[in-house]
Amino acid sequence: MAISNRVYEVMMMVCVFFVVSYSLFETGEPPLTLDYYAKTCPNVLQVVRKEMECAVLSEPRNAAFVVRLHFHDCFVQGCDGSILLDDTITLKGEKKASNNIHSLKGFRIIDRIKNSLESECPGIVSCADILTIAARDAVILVGGPYWEVPLGRKDSTTASYELANTNLPSANEGLLSIISKFLYQGLSVTDTVALSGAHTIGMARCENFRERIYGDFEATSDTNNPISKSYIEKLRSICPQVGKAAENNITAMDNVTPELFDNSYFHMLMRGEGVLKSDQELYSSLLGMETKALVKKYAADPLAFFQQFSDSMVKLGNITNSDSFFTGEVRKNCRLRLCSLVITKLTLNRSIYLAAFL
Ligand code: HEM
Secondary structure, three states: OHHHHHHHHHHHHHHHHHHHHHHHHHOOOOOOEOOOOOOOOOOHHHHHHHHHHHHHHHOOHHHHHHHHHHHHHHOOOOOOOHHHOOOOOOOOOOOOOOOOOOOOOOHHHHHHHHHHHHHHOOOOOOHHHHHHHHHHHHHHHOOOOOOOOOEOOOEOOOOOHHHHHHHOOOOOOOHHHHHHHHHHOOOOHHHHHHHHHHHHOOEEEHHHHHHHHOOOOOOOOOOOOOOOHHHHHHHHHHOOOOOOOOOOOEEEOOOOOOOOOOOHHHHHHHHOOOOOHHHHHHHHOOOOHHHHHHHHHHHHOHHHHHHHHHHHHHHHHOOOOHHHHHHOEOOOEOOEOHHHHHHHHHHHHHHHHHHHHO
């Protein structure tokens, strides 16, 4: 009797566990909390902040690299650190996908933070959480808003080259296609416009703005205040119409305050000076009544932009990978899954063992 009661209790506990987990994921509520590491790694926020301060102080563009890394992580399988995985024989990662290759940077900054945290509290803080906190700190360090970061993400044991190619928006994509990619992730039109405001920092490569500066650049110009000839000439000299040699030449996406997180990106769009086609479409597309109104709002009201950007970044960070809560892990090295580490270690041990006998 005692045994069957015990079996009954265990079965009930298992059921409750599944019902709670199911309802958590069904309601779309990620099981993330603000104090997730309070007991296990109380200094996590300070460690990340210190490393980010060094990184941004030495090179302000590092802030842009990290913010973009976080975005590209979250749009593929949710924010699960999948973007950080290097390719291996058994894993085709996301780094070589069309919108990432030759373009996505900042991986070493995350490595450095991870190393510091492995000394402070080994095996506790996931790479996905590190990237989310680092992106928040990056924004603050270049003058942007603060928000609290819910934590408790796990690192994926998979990555998806295919999803990276399909889910990530690209520079020459039309407005509706971009909005649909955000909606697919549970982000609204308002989130799309506010998050695009991240282009107030960082640079774009010629490959990504060539079509724009030899296309409708002058047509989207404000008729009362046309774009200066010298600005167009400058962009065209950085990025000639033909030739592969200039493909990696860069220009700032905010030509007024490129290293400051402010709302001048929205003023640029209103002048018709958006560097990427995808940016300018938010203001100039005939299909973009709602996005145009939002651009005007954030240009007129920097506080409204900061508030919405913070809220939208929390939403972006909460795109979780429900699989990774069950099958995920906390990697030791953000570039490698734990199982790859074991294999590498075994291979190393075997080589040492063989070397001793040869
Ligand atoms: C709306 C759709 C978006 C498109 C089409 C897009 C596309 C791009 C492209 C083409 C670049 C230049 C990359 C290069 O030339 O190497 C870029 C840079 C950047 N993007 Fe986006 N992006 C989008 C949204 C976002 C969002 C939501 C964020 C963050 C919340 C973001 C953050 C950044 C940052 C910070 C940079 C500068 C990176 C650097 O300096 O290297 N982008 N983006």
